[in-house]
Every structure is written in structure tokens, then in C-alpha cells.
Amino acid sequence: MIRWSGMDILETLEELVDPKHTLLLLWDFAENVAGKTFNAKTMVQQTAKLLDAARARQLRICYSYQNNMYLVGDTGAPTVRMRMKRANRPVAEILKVPEPVGLSPRPKIMDAVMPRDDEIILEKFAPNAFLGTCFEWWLKKFGVKTIILTGVNVATGISGTAREAINLGYYAVVVRDCVGTSSKEDYDVALAAMDRLFDVVTADDIIDVWKRTSTGA
Helix, strand or coil, X not given: CXXXXXXXXXXXXXXXXXXXXXXXXXXXXXXXXXXXXCCHHHHHHHHHHHHHHHHHCCCEEEEEEECCCCCCCXXXXXXXXXXXXXXXXXXXXXXXXXXXXXXXXXXXXXXXXXCCCXXXXXXXXXXXXXXXXXXXXXXXXXXXXXXXXXXXXXXHHHHHHHHHHHHXXXXXXXXXXXXXXXXXXXXXXXXXXXXXXXXXXXXXXXXXXXXXXXXXX
16 A cells, blocks of 8 residues: 555555455346347356355445336437447437337346345446445445446446546456456457556456465465
């Protein structure tokens, strides 16, 4: 840790992911979302491994799931435009999409990373864990300094949450093999941008740190 200008700045990965002040966020591991990523198999496997290690070290665990608004239709005109742009389609093509009726089905979280009864589950409304949720209330309640981010979509919800975390005074650690999106191109672009701003590491990097600190090595 570095002391500078009246601040204690965490320096090493060991300090960043200290279980005493770290929360693991599983972002949108719904079957109909995470299951459609280009790297779904390895992403879910690595996240399940990291989740087991986090539970063994008694980290706080938090899940988010999309509420039953329609992602395209109920979340606002700017979101519609953003999603059409991400799909590389003209905005006018939204006219070919049937307008949503009623509520969308409540998503089911994937079995491999299913939450336990004592873990936090947040209903999310936007690609940002802090916006319109009680996420920060939980962070303050448990004295969290660092958020470990996993899940989908790395280009929107993971990026948006990591940026907002820094803005609000929290450290953000993105786990590169535990995040995903629909295409490898999207994934590479998103991680390249985040690598310049945040700590981007692998699940094994974190697990190895926890193993070393728990054995005193």
C-alpha cells in the first residue's frame, strides 16, 4: 500500500483482492444471455471455479439479473439506438422488430453459478450496477473497497459498472476469462480499452493470490 496525499492507495493484486474488503459480482449469468456468448463454455467454467474459491474465503457474493423489462423496447430510446449500433444495423431497422407486449420472462441463472440463499441478488435496469439499484448500499454495509467483475456483457454492463465504481471511489478488477460478449471482436475491443484503465486479470491470477496468502507463502 502506498500512502500519498492523505490517501492509502492499494498497490498489489494481493492488496486489491483481499477477501476482507472484496466483493465478487456475477453480472447477468442468465441462461438466455450468458449461454449465447462466443466463449460461454470457458467463461462459465472459470467463473464457477472463481466462485468456489471466493466462497471458500468468505467473500461477499452479489448477482445481478435483468428485470423483466424488454432489453429493446422498455429501456428507452437511447438504449434502442445503442443496441442497434452495437449490432451494426441502421436505427430504422428497429421498425422490423415487433413491439414488445407485456413483461418478458424472468431470467434463470445458469446452474453452474447458481446463487446460494445467503448471497445478494440485485434486479438491474441498465448496463450499470449502481444505476437504479441498492448495490452501493450493500458495498457500504460490508465495507467493500474492491469489486471483482465477471459476466455479460463485457462491452456494456461490465464496462459501465467498472467505470462507475472508479468514479464512486471503489477499485474495479475485471476477470478476463470470466467475462463475455457475442463476438470475439467485441470482446477484444472491450478488454483492450479496459486494460488501459482497470486491473484486468485471469481467474487463476486471483485464485493463486488467495492460495498464497492463505498459506502464508
